[in-house]
Amino acid sequence: MSYIINLCQQRQDADLFRHFQGSRKVLFMRNPSRSEHIIVSLPTRPRLPAAAASPSLVVRTMPGRPTRALVSFGGLVFAAAIGRGGKTAFKREGDGATPRGDLKVLGGYRSGSLRAPVISATKLGRAGARDGWCDAPDHAAYNRYVRLPFGASHETLARPDALYDVVLVLDWNVRCRRRGAGSAIFLHLARPGYEPTEGCVALKRRDLMRILPHIRRGGCVRVV
Structure with a gap:
C-alpha cells in the first residue's frame, strides 16, 4: 500500500x-x-479469502509420506514438514513425533537479529542468546521458557540457522503439564526440502508469513 x-x-x-x-x-x-x-x-496485512474470518489451521499427513503434511487454512493449502516420528496420539519426550489434537497458540517469538518487518496478529517477543526452552522432564521448568545459561537440558531459541526466525508456541503439555509427555511443540520455519522436525510443524517462510497476520493468541492448530 x-x-x-x-x-x-x-x-x-x-x-x-x-x-x-x-x-x-x-x-x-x-x-x-x-x-x-x-x-x-508500507507493509500491509495480506488477505485471505473472505470465508477465512477466524479459521483453524488444519494439519493432515500426505498419503504415504508420514513426515510431510498439507496445512489447510482459510481455503488455502500449504506444504509442511512434521515430526520424524510422524503423528501420534501418545506423545513422549524424544520420540520425534507430532502430537495429534487441537493445539492452541499461546504466543510467539521472533529472532532478535531479524531486521525484516513481521506482520503478526499474535504478539511476538524478541529471542536473543539468553532465551531458551527446557526439555528436561525431571526439571521443574520442563516445557517452559528459561533464561540461559541453564543447567538442565534445553534448546536455544536464538538458533544459528533460520528455523526460529519466527516461532509460534503451541499448547501441547504447557498449561497442563505431564512429565515426559513432550515439549517445545512449535510452528516454525521449515528446513530446505521439508526435512522432518523433532515434533513441530514447519512451513516455508513465505507461507508462514502469509498466515501470521491471521492467527491470534488462542487460535487453533489442529493436527488430525
Whole structure:
C-alpha cells in the first residue's frame, strides 16, 4: 500500500525523507528540491479469502509420506514438514513425533537479529542468546521458557540457522503439564526440502508469513 506524505517544515522533511529513503520505501518524490511530497510504500496485512474470518489451521499427513503434511487454512493449502516420528496420539519426550489434537497458540517469538518487518496478529517477543526452552522432564521448568545459561537440558531459541526466525508456541503439555509427555511443540520455519522436525510443524517462510497476520493468541492448530 502507498501513502502520500505532505511535508511542512524543512528540517522535518529532510529527516523523514532520509528515513524512508534508507529503508528503500520511497517510490516517488515531487519537487525534490523542496521535498513537498513523497510517496512511500508500507507493509500491509495480506488477505485471505473472505470465508477465512477466524479459521483453524488444519494439519493432515500426505498419503504415504508420514513426515510431510498439507496445512489447510482459510481455503488455502500449504506444504509442511512434521515430526520424524510422524503423528501420534501418545506423545513422549524424544520420540520425534507430532502430537495429534487441537493445539492452541499461546504466543510467539521472533529472532532478535531479524531486521525484516513481521506482520503478526499474535504478539511476538524478541529471542536473543539468553532465551531458551527446557526439555528436561525431571526439571521443574520442563516445557517452559528459561533464561540461559541453564543447567538442565534445553534448546536455544536464538538458533544459528533460520528455523526460529519466527516461532509460534503451541499448547501441547504447557498449561497442563505431564512429565515426559513432550515439549517445545512449535510452528516454525521449515528446513530446505521439508526435512522432518523433532515434533513441530514447519512451513516455508513465505507461507508462514502469509498466515501470521491471521492467527491470534488462542487460535487453533489442529493436527488430525
